[in-house]
Amino acid sequence: MTAAEFVVVANRLPVDRVVSHDGEEIWRTSPGGLVAALEPVMRSVDGAWVGWAGQADLELEPFVANDLKLIPIALSEQEVAEYYEGFANDTIWPLYHDVIAPPQYHREWWDSYVTVNRRFAEAAADAVAPKGTVWVHDYQLQLVPEMVRALRPDVTIGYFHHIPFPAHGLYAQLPWRDQVLRGLLGADVIGFQRAQDATYFLAAVRRRLQYGVKGSMVDVPAETGSRPVLAKAFPISIDTSPYLELVAKPEVRARAAEIRQSLGNPKRILLGVDRLDYTKGIRHRIKAYGELLAEGRLQVEDVTLIQVASPSRERVDAYVHLRDEIELSVSRINGDTDTMGHTAIRYLHQGFPREEMVALYLAADVMLVTALRDGMNLVAKEYIASRADNRGALVLSEFTGAADELRQAIRVNPHDIEGLKDAIMTAVEMDPAEQSRRMRSLRKRVLEHDVRAWSASFLDALAAVRSRHA
Ligand code: G6P
Numbered sequence: 001m002t003a004a005e006f007v008v009v010a011n012r013l014p015v016d017r018v019v020s021h022d023g024e025e026i027w028r029t030s031p032g033g034l035v036a037a038l039e040p041v042m043r044s045v046d047g048a049w050v051g052w053a054g055q056a057d058l059e060l061e062p063f064v065a066n067d068l069k070l071i072p073i074a075l076s077e078q079e080v081a082e083y084y085e086g087f088a089n090d091t092i093w094p095l096y097h098d099v100i101a102p103p104q105y106h107r108e109w110w111d112s113y114v115t116v117n118r119r120f121a122e123a124a125a126d127a128v129a130p131k132g133t134v135w136v137h138d139y140q141l142q143l144v145p146e147m148v149r150a151l152r153p154d155v156t157i158g159y160f161h162h163i164p165f166p167a168h169g170l171y172a173q174l175p176w177r178d179q180v181l182r183g184l185l186g187a188d189v190i191g192f193q194r195a196q197d198a199t200y201f202l203a204a205v206r207r208r209l210q211y212g213v214k215g216s217m218v219d220v221p222a223e224t225g226s227r228p229v230l231a232k233a234f235p236i237s238i239d240t241s242p243y244l245e246l247v248a249k250p251e252v253r254a255r256a257a258e259i260r261q262s263l264g265n266p267k268r269i270l271l272g273v274d275r276l277d278y279t280k281g282i283r284h285r286i287k288a289y290g291e292l293l294a295e296g297r298l299q300v301e302d303v304t305l306i307q308v309a310s311p312s313r314e315r316v317d318a319y320v321h322l323r324d325e326i327e328l329s330v331s332r333i334n335g336d337t338d339t340m341g342h343t344a345i346r347y348l349h350q351g352f353p354r355e356e357m358v359a360l361y362l363a364a365d366v367m368l369v370t371a372l373r374d375g376m377n378l379v380a381k382e383y384i385a386s387r388a389d390n391r392g393a394l395v396l397s398e399f400t401g402a403a404d405e406l407r408q409a410i411r412v413n414p415h416d417i418e419g420l421k422d423a424i425m426t427a428v429e430m431d432p433a434e435q436s437r438r439m440r441s442l443r444k445r446v447l448e449h450d451v452r453a454w455s456a457s458f459l460d461a462l463a464a465v466r467s468r469h470a
Protein backbone atom coordinates (compact mmCIF):
# COMPACT_ATOMS: atom_id res chain seq x y z
CA MET A 1 0.00 0.00 0.00
CA THR A 2 1.25 3.51 -0.79
CA ALA A 3 1.86 5.93 2.07
CA ALA A 4 -1.26 7.75 3.26
CA GLU A 5 -1.54 11.50 3.89
CA PHE A 6 -4.10 10.97 6.65
CA VAL A 7 -4.13 7.99 9.01
CA VAL A 8 -6.85 7.28 11.56
CA VAL A 9 -5.86 5.04 14.47
CA ALA A 10 -8.69 3.56 16.56
CA ASN A 11 -9.07 0.37 18.55
CA ARG A 12 -11.69 -0.89 16.13
CA LEU A 13 -11.70 -0.90 12.34
CA PRO A 14 -14.77 0.83 10.85
CA VAL A 15 -15.98 -2.45 9.31
CA ASP A 16 -17.46 -5.67 10.67
CA ARG A 17 -16.50 -9.08 9.32
CA VAL A 18 -19.55 -10.99 8.21
CA VAL A 19 -19.29 -14.58 7.04
CA SER A 20 -22.21 -15.65 4.85
CA HIS A 21 -23.87 -19.12 4.92
CA ASP A 22 -21.66 -20.37 2.10
CA GLY A 23 -18.52 -19.28 3.99
CA GLU A 24 -17.85 -16.13 1.96
CA GLU A 25 -16.28 -13.29 3.94
CA ILE A 26 -17.52 -9.74 3.49
CA TRP A 27 -16.71 -6.51 5.33
CA ARG A 28 -19.67 -4.32 6.18
CA THR A 29 -19.11 -0.70 7.14
CA SER A 30 -20.13 -0.33 10.78
CA PRO A 31 -22.80 2.30 11.43
CA GLY A 32 -20.70 4.46 13.80
CA GLY A 33 -20.61 8.20 13.25
CA LEU A 34 -16.82 8.38 13.23
CA VAL A 35 -16.55 6.67 9.84
CA ALA A 36 -19.17 9.01 8.40
CA ALA A 37 -17.34 12.02 9.81
CA LEU A 38 -14.00 11.00 8.44
CA GLU A 39 -15.06 9.48 5.12
CA PRO A 40 -15.00 12.78 3.20
CA VAL A 41 -11.53 13.58 4.58
CA MET A 42 -10.27 10.06 3.94
CA ARG A 43 -11.45 10.13 0.33
CA SER A 44 -10.23 13.62 -0.46
CA VAL A 45 -6.69 13.02 0.75
CA ASP A 46 -5.74 9.39 0.43
CA GLY A 47 -6.48 8.09 3.90
CA ALA A 48 -5.96 4.83 5.79
CA TRP A 49 -7.45 3.41 8.99
CA VAL A 50 -5.46 1.35 11.51
CA GLY A 51 -7.57 -0.81 13.87
CA TRP A 52 -8.49 -4.21 15.30
CA ALA A 53 -11.06 -6.36 13.48
CA GLY A 54 -12.68 -7.40 16.79
CA GLN A 55 -11.61 -11.06 16.87
CA ALA A 56 -8.59 -12.68 18.54
CA ASP A 57 -5.81 -14.22 16.48
CA LEU A 58 -6.97 -12.85 13.15
CA GLU A 59 -3.88 -12.04 11.08
CA LEU A 60 -4.88 -10.02 8.03
CA GLU A 61 -2.92 -8.12 5.40
CA PRO A 62 -3.94 -4.51 4.73
CA PHE A 63 -6.98 -4.45 2.42
CA VAL A 64 -9.51 -2.12 0.84
CA ALA A 65 -13.21 -2.40 1.77
CA ASN A 66 -15.87 -0.02 0.50
CA ASP A 67 -13.08 2.22 -0.83
CA LEU A 68 -11.46 2.54 2.61
CA LYS A 69 -7.82 1.48 3.07
CA LEU A 70 -7.73 -0.67 6.19
CA ILE A 71 -4.69 -1.77 8.16
CA PRO A 72 -5.69 -4.53 10.60
CA ILE A 73 -3.87 -5.00 13.90
CA ALA A 74 -3.83 -8.57 15.24
CA LEU A 75 -4.42 -9.25 18.95
CA SER A 76 -3.80 -12.63 20.56
CA GLU A 77 -6.35 -14.20 22.96
CA GLN A 78 -4.16 -13.10 25.84
CA GLU A 79 -3.93 -9.54 24.54
CA VAL A 80 -7.71 -9.35 24.15
CA ALA A 81 -7.96 -10.42 27.82
CA GLU A 82 -5.19 -8.14 29.14
CA TYR A 83 -5.13 -5.07 26.88
CA TYR A 84 -8.80 -4.81 25.75
CA GLU A 85 -10.93 -6.47 28.45
CA GLY A 86 -8.34 -5.81 31.15
CA PHE A 87 -6.51 -2.48 31.04
CA ALA A 88 -8.83 -0.63 28.63
CA ASN A 89 -12.16 -1.85 29.96
CA ASP A 90 -11.52 -2.89 33.56
CA THR A 91 -8.91 -0.27 34.56
CA ILE A 92 -9.24 2.91 32.47
CA TRP A 93 -12.99 2.69 31.67
CA PRO A 94 -14.19 2.49 35.31
CA LEU A 95 -11.51 4.92 36.58
CA TYR A 96 -12.38 7.55 33.96
CA HIS A 97 -16.12 7.10 34.64
CA ASP A 98 -15.69 8.22 38.24
CA VAL A 99 -15.14 4.69 39.64
CA ILE A 100 -18.82 3.71 39.28
CA ALA A 101 -17.31 0.20 39.26
CA PRO A 102 -13.99 -0.42 41.04
CA PRO A 103 -11.01 -0.21 38.64
CA GLN A 104 -8.63 -3.18 38.71
CA TYR A 105 -4.91 -2.44 38.63
CA HIS A 106 -2.70 -5.25 37.32
CA ARG A 107 0.88 -4.80 36.21
CA GLU A 108 0.63 -7.48 33.50
CA TRP A 109 -2.41 -5.66 32.01
CA TRP A 110 -0.34 -2.47 31.82
CA ASP A 111 2.52 -4.35 30.11
CA SER A 112 0.07 -5.66 27.53
CA TYR A 113 -1.38 -2.15 27.02
CA VAL A 114 2.14 -0.80 26.30
CA THR A 115 2.89 -3.66 23.88
CA VAL A 116 -0.35 -3.28 21.97
CA ASN A 117 -0.16 0.53 21.87
CA ARG A 118 3.32 0.15 20.36
CA ARG A 119 1.96 -2.20 17.69
CA PHE A 120 -0.69 0.37 16.69
CA ALA A 121 1.91 3.17 16.73
CA GLU A 122 4.33 1.24 14.52
CA ALA A 123 1.59 0.45 12.01
CA ALA A 124 0.59 4.13 11.87
CA ALA A 125 4.20 5.30 11.57
CA ASP A 126 4.73 2.86 8.67
CA ALA A 127 1.56 3.91 6.90
CA VAL A 128 1.80 7.70 7.05
CA ALA A 129 3.35 9.79 4.27
CA PRO A 130 6.13 12.34 4.98
CA LYS A 131 4.63 15.31 6.87
CA GLY A 132 1.24 13.58 6.89
CA THR A 133 -1.34 13.55 9.69
CA VAL A 134 -2.18 10.82 12.21
CA TRP A 135 -5.42 11.08 14.20
CA VAL A 136 -5.54 8.74 17.22
CA HIS A 137 -8.86 7.91 18.93
CA ASP A 138 -9.82 7.10 22.46
CA TYR A 139 -8.73 5.65 25.77
CA GLN A 140 -7.52 2.30 24.43
CA LEU A 141 -4.63 4.10 22.70
CA GLN A 142 -3.43 6.85 25.03
CA LEU A 143 0.27 6.01 24.58
CA VAL A 144 0.13 6.03 20.78
CA PRO A 145 0.65 9.81 20.25
CA GLU A 146 4.01 9.82 22.06
CA MET A 147 5.08 6.56 20.37
CA VAL A 148 4.24 7.84 16.88
CA ARG A 149 6.09 11.10 17.56
CA ALA A 150 9.24 9.18 18.59
CA LEU A 151 9.12 7.17 15.36
CA ARG A 152 7.97 9.97 13.03
CA PRO A 153 8.74 13.47 14.33
CA ASP A 154 7.76 14.90 10.91
CA VAL A 155 4.03 14.11 11.19
CA THR A 156 1.17 16.08 12.74
CA ILE A 157 -0.61 14.13 15.49
CA GLY A 158 -4.13 14.62 16.84
CA TYR A 159 -5.78 12.68 19.66
CA PHE A 160 -9.48 12.67 20.54
CA HIS A 161 -10.69 11.32 23.88
CA HIS A 162 -14.27 10.04 23.49
CA ILE A 163 -14.89 9.33 27.19
CA PRO A 164 -14.65 11.56 30.29
CA PHE A 165 -11.33 12.55 31.84
CA PRO A 166 -11.55 12.30 35.65
CA ALA A 167 -10.76 14.82 38.39
CA HIS A 168 -7.24 14.58 39.80
CA GLY A 169 -8.34 12.98 43.08
CA LEU A 170 -9.44 9.94 41.07
CA TYR A 171 -6.87 10.08 38.27
CA ALA A 172 -4.11 9.99 40.88
CA GLN A 173 -5.06 6.37 41.68
CA LEU A 174 -3.60 5.19 38.38
CA PRO A 175 -0.18 3.62 39.05
CA TRP A 176 0.92 4.70 35.53
CA ARG A 177 -0.58 8.19 35.71
CA ASP A 178 2.55 10.08 34.56
CA GLN A 179 3.25 7.71 31.65
CA VAL A 180 -0.32 8.14 30.37
CA LEU A 181 -0.09 11.95 30.51
CA ARG A 182 3.19 11.86 28.59
CA GLY A 183 1.67 9.46 26.08
CA LEU A 184 -1.19 11.86 25.34
CA LEU A 185 1.10 14.89 25.20
CA GLY A 186 2.80 13.37 22.15
CA ALA A 187 -0.12 14.87 20.21
CA ASP A 188 -0.27 18.44 18.85
CA VAL A 189 -3.96 18.71 19.77
CA ILE A 190 -5.76 16.70 22.46
CA GLY A 191 -9.55 16.92 22.06
CA PHE A 192 -12.05 16.26 24.84
CA GLN A 193 -15.86 16.12 24.93
CA ARG A 194 -16.48 18.72 27.66
CA ALA A 195 -14.65 21.81 28.85
CA GLN A 196 -14.49 20.11 32.26
CA ASP A 197 -12.54 17.14 30.85
CA ALA A 198 -9.93 19.48 29.34
CA THR A 199 -9.68 21.40 32.63
CA TYR A 200 -9.08 18.18 34.61
CA PHE A 201 -6.46 17.03 32.12
CA LEU A 202 -4.61 20.37 32.21
CA ALA A 203 -4.68 20.36 36.02
CA ALA A 204 -3.18 16.85 36.06
CA VAL A 205 -0.42 17.94 33.64
CA ARG A 206 0.44 20.99 35.72
CA ARG A 207 0.42 19.07 38.94
CA ARG A 208 2.09 15.84 37.96
CA LEU A 209 4.57 16.92 35.27
CA GLN A 210 5.01 20.60 36.25
CA TYR A 211 4.79 21.64 32.58
CA GLY A 212 3.80 25.23 31.86
CA VAL A 213 0.08 25.62 31.11
CA LYS A 214 -1.39 28.87 29.72
CA GLY A 215 -5.14 28.76 29.03
CA SER A 216 -5.59 25.68 26.84
CA MET A 217 -1.94 25.46 25.79
CA VAL A 218 0.73 23.25 27.35
CA ASP A 219 4.44 23.89 26.84
CA VAL A 220 5.93 20.43 26.46
CA PRO A 221 9.73 20.37 26.90
CA ALA A 222 11.39 19.25 23.65
CA GLU A 223 14.95 18.99 22.31
CA THR A 224 14.60 22.38 20.68
CA GLY A 225 13.07 24.46 23.49
CA SER A 226 9.44 23.50 23.83
CA ARG A 227 6.48 22.31 21.77
CA PRO A 228 2.95 23.77 22.11
CA VAL A 229 0.09 21.32 22.70
CA LEU A 230 -3.56 22.40 22.64
CA ALA A 231 -5.98 20.59 25.03
CA LYS A 232 -9.55 21.71 24.47
CA ALA A 233 -13.18 20.57 24.19
CA PHE A 234 -14.52 19.57 20.76
CA PRO A 235 -17.95 18.03 21.55
CA ILE A 236 -18.62 15.19 19.12
CA SER A 237 -21.91 14.74 17.30
CA ILE A 238 -23.68 12.42 14.87
CA ASP A 239 -24.06 12.25 11.12
CA THR A 240 -27.64 13.56 10.98
CA SER A 241 -28.33 12.76 7.30
CA PRO A 242 -29.23 9.04 7.60
CA TYR A 243 -31.66 9.90 10.43
CA LEU A 244 -33.33 12.63 8.40
CA GLU A 245 -33.61 10.28 5.42
CA LEU A 246 -35.06 7.41 7.45
CA VAL A 247 -37.73 9.47 9.23
CA ALA A 248 -38.98 10.67 5.88
CA LYS A 249 -39.64 7.10 4.72
CA PRO A 250 -43.28 5.97 4.95
CA GLU A 251 -42.21 2.40 5.79
CA VAL A 252 -40.23 3.61 8.83
CA ARG A 253 -43.21 5.61 10.08
CA ALA A 254 -45.45 2.58 9.48
CA ARG A 255 -43.04 0.46 11.50
CA ALA A 256 -43.23 2.98 14.38
CA ALA A 257 -47.04 2.67 14.37
CA GLU A 258 -46.72 -1.12 14.25
CA ILE A 259 -44.42 -1.08 17.31
CA ARG A 260 -47.02 0.95 19.26
CA GLN A 261 -49.76 -1.40 18.12
CA SER A 262 -47.85 -4.52 19.13
CA LEU A 263 -47.47 -3.14 22.67
CA GLY A 264 -51.24 -2.69 22.97
CA ASN A 265 -51.25 1.01 21.98
CA PRO A 266 -50.30 2.41 25.37
CA LYS A 267 -50.85 6.16 25.89
CA ARG A 268 -47.14 6.71 26.40
CA ILE A 269 -44.06 4.78 25.32
CA LEU A 270 -40.81 5.42 27.17
CA LEU A 271 -37.53 4.32 25.63
CA GLY A 272 -34.01 3.57 26.84
CA VAL A 273 -31.25 2.64 24.37
CA ASP A 274 -27.82 1.79 25.71
CA ARG A 275 -24.93 -0.59 25.51
CA LEU A 276 -25.42 -2.78 28.57
CA ASP A 277 -22.91 -0.81 30.64
CA TYR A 278 -22.85 0.23 34.32
CA THR A 279 -22.14 3.83 33.33
CA LYS A 280 -25.55 4.18 31.65
CA GLY A 281 -27.72 4.28 34.79
CA ILE A 282 -30.08 1.59 33.50
CA ARG A 283 -30.69 0.28 37.03
CA HIS A 284 -31.57 3.74 38.34
CA ARG A 285 -33.98 4.31 35.47
CA ILE A 286 -35.72 0.96 36.00
CA LYS A 287 -35.93 1.52 39.74
CA ALA A 288 -37.57 4.93 39.32
CA TYR A 289 -40.02 3.61 36.73
CA GLY A 290 -40.87 0.56 38.89
CA GLU A 291 -41.65 2.82 41.86
CA LEU A 292 -43.92 5.03 39.74
CA LEU A 293 -45.91 1.91 38.80
CA ALA A 294 -45.93 0.56 42.37
CA GLU A 295 -47.16 3.90 43.73
CA GLY A 296 -49.91 4.16 41.11
CA ARG A 297 -48.52 7.36 39.57
CA LEU A 298 -48.31 5.36 36.33
CA GLN A 299 -50.64 2.53 35.24
CA VAL A 300 -49.37 -0.47 33.29
CA GLU A 301 -52.31 -0.13 30.85
CA ASP A 302 -51.12 3.36 29.95
CA VAL A 303 -47.33 3.07 29.68
CA THR A 304 -44.60 0.75 28.44
CA LEU A 305 -40.86 1.18 28.83
CA ILE A 306 -38.88 -0.30 25.95
CA GLN A 307 -35.33 -0.93 27.12
CA VAL A 308 -32.85 -1.85 24.40
CA ALA A 309 -29.63 -3.00 26.09
CA SER A 310 -27.14 -4.11 23.46
CA PRO A 311 -24.63 -6.78 24.53
CA SER A 312 -21.22 -5.35 25.38
CA ARG A 313 -17.88 -6.57 26.85
CA GLU A 314 -19.58 -9.72 28.03
CA ARG A 315 -16.48 -11.39 29.48
CA VAL A 316 -15.71 -8.57 31.93
CA ASP A 317 -17.03 -9.44 35.44
CA ALA A 318 -18.66 -6.06 36.13
CA TYR A 319 -20.75 -6.46 32.96
CA VAL A 320 -21.77 -10.02 33.84
CA HIS A 321 -23.03 -8.86 37.25
CA LEU A 322 -24.80 -5.83 35.82
CA ARG A 323 -26.72 -8.00 33.39
CA ASP A 324 -27.89 -10.27 36.20
CA GLU A 325 -29.03 -7.29 38.29
CA ILE A 326 -30.92 -5.64 35.46
CA GLU A 327 -32.60 -8.83 34.32
CA LEU A 328 -33.67 -9.60 37.90
CA SER A 329 -35.26 -6.19 38.40
CA VAL A 330 -36.95 -6.20 34.97
CA SER A 331 -38.57 -9.57 35.61
CA ARG A 332 -39.61 -8.55 39.16
CA ILE A 333 -41.35 -5.42 37.90
CA ASN A 334 -42.99 -7.25 35.02
CA GLY A 335 -44.02 -10.11 37.31
CA ASP A 336 -45.62 -7.70 39.78
CA THR A 337 -47.39 -5.44 37.31
CA ASP A 338 -47.98 -7.03 33.88
CA THR A 339 -51.44 -7.98 32.69
CA MET A 340 -52.18 -10.43 29.86
CA GLY A 341 -52.40 -7.55 27.42
CA HIS A 342 -49.80 -5.10 28.74
CA THR A 343 -46.20 -5.26 29.79
CA ALA A 344 -44.40 -2.73 32.00
CA ILE A 345 -40.96 -3.23 30.45
CA ARG A 346 -40.17 -4.71 27.06
CA TYR A 347 -36.52 -5.62 27.56
CA LEU A 348 -34.37 -6.43 24.52
CA HIS A 349 -30.80 -7.63 25.06
CA GLN A 350 -30.03 -7.17 21.37
CA GLY A 351 -28.61 -4.71 18.89
CA PHE A 352 -30.78 -3.45 16.02
CA PRO A 353 -30.12 -1.95 12.60
CA ARG A 354 -30.43 1.82 12.31
CA GLU A 355 -33.78 1.63 10.49
CA GLU A 356 -35.39 -0.19 13.42
CA MET A 357 -33.78 2.27 15.87
CA VAL A 358 -35.32 5.22 14.05
CA ALA A 359 -38.74 3.51 14.13
CA LEU A 360 -38.26 3.08 17.90
CA TYR A 361 -37.28 6.75 18.30
CA LEU A 362 -40.43 7.73 16.41
CA ALA A 363 -42.59 5.40 18.50
CA ALA A 364 -41.23 6.80 21.79
CA ASP A 365 -42.95 9.73 23.51
CA VAL A 366 -40.20 9.92 26.12
CA MET A 367 -36.50 9.16 25.70
CA LEU A 368 -34.65 8.33 28.93
CA VAL A 369 -30.89 9.02 29.04
CA THR A 370 -29.92 8.58 32.68
CA ALA A 371 -26.18 7.87 32.51
CA LEU A 372 -24.19 8.22 35.74
CA ARG A 373 -21.25 9.39 33.65
CA ASP A 374 -20.98 9.54 29.85
CA GLY A 375 -18.43 11.26 27.61
CA MET A 376 -21.15 12.56 25.26
CA ASN A 377 -24.13 10.18 24.71
CA LEU A 378 -24.98 10.12 21.05
CA VAL A 379 -28.30 8.30 21.58
CA ALA A 380 -29.72 11.59 22.88
CA LYS A 381 -28.64 13.29 19.65
CA GLU A 382 -30.00 10.45 17.49
CA TYR A 383 -33.40 10.77 19.16
CA ILE A 384 -33.47 14.51 18.52
CA ALA A 385 -32.36 14.15 14.89
CA SER A 386 -35.15 11.60 14.35
CA ARG A 387 -37.93 13.83 15.75
CA ALA A 388 -38.56 15.83 12.58
CA ASP A 389 -42.18 16.06 13.82
CA ASN A 390 -40.96 18.17 16.81
CA ARG A 391 -42.63 15.77 19.21
CA GLY A 392 -41.26 13.78 22.11
CA ALA A 393 -39.52 14.67 25.36
CA LEU A 394 -35.91 13.97 26.34
CA VAL A 395 -34.95 13.25 29.95
CA LEU A 396 -31.19 13.80 30.10
CA SER A 397 -28.66 13.19 32.86
CA GLU A 398 -26.53 16.17 33.81
CA PHE A 399 -23.55 13.78 33.94
CA THR A 400 -23.42 13.40 30.15
CA GLY A 401 -21.38 15.55 27.78
CA ALA A 402 -24.60 16.11 25.82
CA ALA A 403 -26.09 18.00 28.81
CA ASP A 404 -23.68 20.91 28.13
CA GLU A 405 -25.30 21.47 24.73
CA LEU A 406 -28.86 20.18 24.98
CA ARG A 407 -30.17 22.82 27.36
CA GLN A 408 -33.86 22.30 26.51
CA ALA A 409 -33.91 18.68 27.70
CA ILE A 410 -35.42 17.78 31.08
CA ARG A 411 -32.27 17.59 33.20
CA VAL A 412 -31.88 14.96 35.91
CA ASN A 413 -29.47 13.76 38.55
CA PRO A 414 -29.98 10.00 38.13
CA HIS A 415 -28.74 9.31 41.67
CA ASP A 416 -31.76 11.22 42.99
CA ILE A 417 -34.50 8.63 42.47
CA GLU A 418 -37.32 10.97 43.62
CA GLY A 419 -36.05 13.69 41.26
CA LEU A 420 -35.80 11.13 38.45
CA LYS A 421 -39.41 10.00 39.10
CA ASP A 422 -40.62 13.61 38.94
CA ALA A 423 -38.68 14.20 35.72
CA ILE A 424 -40.22 11.08 34.14
CA MET A 425 -43.70 12.35 35.15
CA THR A 426 -42.95 15.81 33.71
CA ALA A 427 -41.96 14.16 30.42
CA VAL A 428 -44.97 11.82 30.38
CA GLU A 429 -47.36 14.72 31.06
CA MET A 430 -45.71 17.36 28.84
CA ASP A 431 -48.20 18.89 26.42
CA PRO A 432 -47.45 18.88 22.67
CA ALA A 433 -46.87 22.67 22.50
CA GLU A 434 -44.18 22.51 25.17
CA GLN A 435 -42.62 19.40 23.56
CA SER A 436 -42.48 21.24 20.27
CA ARG A 437 -41.00 24.41 21.75
CA ARG A 438 -38.17 22.43 23.35
CA MET A 439 -37.62 20.02 20.46
CA ARG A 440 -37.23 22.85 17.92
CA SER A 441 -34.40 24.34 19.89
CA LEU A 442 -32.75 20.93 20.51
CA ARG A 443 -32.97 20.13 16.80
CA LYS A 444 -31.42 23.43 15.83
CA ARG A 445 -28.41 22.65 17.99
CA VAL A 446 -27.95 19.06 16.75
CA LEU A 447 -28.51 19.82 13.05
CA GLU A 448 -26.12 22.77 13.09
CA HIS A 449 -23.41 20.97 15.07
CA ASP A 450 -23.18 17.63 13.30
CA VAL A 451 -20.21 15.31 13.12
CA ARG A 452 -18.81 16.98 9.98
CA ALA A 453 -18.64 20.30 11.84
CA TRP A 454 -16.92 18.46 14.70
CA SER A 455 -14.19 16.87 12.57
CA ALA A 456 -13.66 20.10 10.63
CA SER A 457 -13.14 22.13 13.80
CA PHE A 458 -10.72 19.55 15.24
CA LEU A 459 -8.70 19.35 12.03
CA ASP A 460 -8.60 23.15 11.69
CA ALA A 461 -7.22 23.43 15.22
CA LEU A 462 -4.68 20.73 14.42
CA ALA A 463 -3.45 22.56 11.33
CA ALA A 464 -3.24 25.85 13.27
CA VAL A 465 -1.18 24.41 16.14
CA ARG A 466 1.13 22.56 13.79
CA SER A 467 1.81 25.69 11.74
CA ARG A 468 3.21 27.30 14.90
CA HIS A 469 6.18 24.93 14.95
CA ALA A 470 6.38 23.66 11.38
C1 G6P B 1 -17.47 3.71 23.73
C2 G6P B 1 -16.01 4.01 23.48
C3 G6P B 1 -15.56 3.48 22.13
C4 G6P B 1 -15.95 2.02 21.98
C5 G6P B 1 -17.44 1.84 22.19
C6 G6P B 1 -17.91 0.37 22.10
O1 G6P B 1 -18.27 4.50 22.92
O2 G6P B 1 -15.75 5.39 23.59
O3 G6P B 1 -14.16 3.62 21.98
O4 G6P B 1 -15.56 1.51 20.73
O5 G6P B 1 -17.77 2.34 23.48
O6 G6P B 1 -17.19 -0.43 22.98
P1 G6P B 1 -16.30 -1.66 22.48
O7 G6P B 1 -15.56 -2.11 23.70
O8 G6P B 1 -17.28 -2.68 21.99
O9 G6P B 1 -15.39 -1.17 21.37
